[in-house]
Amino acid sequence: MRFDPAKPTLLSALVRHYDELVEHIRRRFGDKGMARDVVHDVCVQLLEGEEKPGVHSPLAMLRKISTDTAVSRYRSDRRRVAWVEAVAELPEVACPGATPACRHETEREFQRLVSAIAELPPRCQAVFVMHKIHQVPQAEVAERLGISLKTVEKHLRLGLAACRQKLGRDEVQA
Template sequence: MVAEDRPSLLHILTLHYSDLVRHLTRKLGSAASAKDVAQDTYLRLQHVSPDTHVQSPRAYVFRIADNIAVDHLRSEASRARYITSSEVPDQAVDEPLPDRVIDYRQRLTILEQAIAELPPKCREVFLMHKYDDLTHVEIASELGISRSMVEKHVMKALAHCRSRLGDLLD
C-alpha cells in the first residue's frame, strides 16, 4: 500500500482509541493511567515519519502503547519501592515550630549578607562550589585560575561566613 493511500498512524489511534484504552486499562488496572499512556502514545506517534513502512498499523500502535505501559509500570514500581505509606510523614507533625522558622530565617539572612560581602571572584568561586556543586578542578578550569586559588577562595568564604554567623551555629 502506498503511503498516501493508507491512513496515518495518528488516524489509526483515533479510530481505535476506545479499544486501546480498554486494553491499557486491563493491563494497568487504572483508566486514568490508561488514558495517560494513550496520550503518550499519541505524542510518540507524532514523531514517526509518515513514510515509515508499517505492515499492520493497528498492531504497531498497540505495540507502542504496550511499550509505554511497561515503562509506566516500571516507573510506578520503582516509585513504590522508595515511597511507602509508612514513610510519608504526617504534615502537621513534621512542620517546624514557629520560633525555629524565625531562627532559620535570621540565620539565612545573615548568611546571605555574608556572601554578598565577599569579593566578587571569591563569591563566584564559593557559589560555584556550594550551590552548583562543582569540584575545585572544574571551577579552576571554568574560571581560568589555579586549583590552589579556588581552594583559597573557598576557605576564605567559609571563614568569613563562619565568623559572621558567630555563635548562631549549632
C-alpha cells in the first residue's frame, strides 16, 4: 500500500484520532493499557490489509473496527482466564495409583468374567461378544448371525446372567 497524504486513508485517520480511539475503547472496557493495545492491533491490521476504498466516515469505521477488536480480545481473555482457573482447580494427581491388592482383585475378577464368557454356548458367546465387547448394535448382530432380534435379546440376557453369577453379583445393577 502506498501512502498518499493528499488522499485521506484509514491509517492516516487512525494517526490523527489515536487518542480519541484509545479513549473510546477505554470508556467501553475500562482499561487504558488494553485500549492502547487494541488501537495498535487495529493499526497493524490496516498496515497488513488492503485499503478500503470509498470510506465516507473514517473515524466511524475505525471506532467500529476498534470496538470489534476489543470485544474479540475481551472474549479471548475471558476464555483464557476461565481455562486457567479450571486447570488450577484440578488435583495434582487425577487418580491415585491402585494398590497391589486392588490390582490383584481386579485381575481375578477379570479372569472370572473371561471364564464366564468362555463357558457360554457358542451362539450366545458370539452374540454377547459382538454386542458387549465390540459394541455392534443388536439389529446388526441379528443380521450378521441370521437370527431374530428377540433371539439376540435372549442370548444377551443369558450371557449377562452367567457373568453376574460367576462374579457373585446375582442382584440386578443399574
